[in-house]
Amino acid sequence: MASEQRPSESYFARVFADPWACPRCGCRDWRVANTYHTKTDSAIHRRRICRHCHHVRITVERFTDAEGFE
Numbered sequence: 001m002a003s004e005q006r007p008s009e010s011y012f013a014r015v016f017a018d019p020w021a022c023p024r025c026g027c028r029d030w031r032v033a034n035t036y037h038t039k040t041d042s043a044i045h046r047r048r049i050c051r052h053c054h055h056v057r058i059t060v061e062r063f064t065d066a067e068g069f070e
């Protein structure tokens, strides 16, 4: 019943094989639709939409050189 909303195993297999490829159509043509900050992890989140099939994914961006320093 609850499995309708869950991505299939093949979905995860494709994302794992190439995280930047669209899991639905296989392209890498992402368009940034929205950029926002969250206070919980102080990272930049970008909502990306596939130009071809309009699949939506979100990327998280942060400064890695800031970790471990005061």
Ligand SMILES: [Zn+2]
Residues within 6 Å of the ligand: 022, 023, 024, 025, 026, 027, 050, 051, 052, 053, 054, 055
């Ligand atoms: Zn796509």
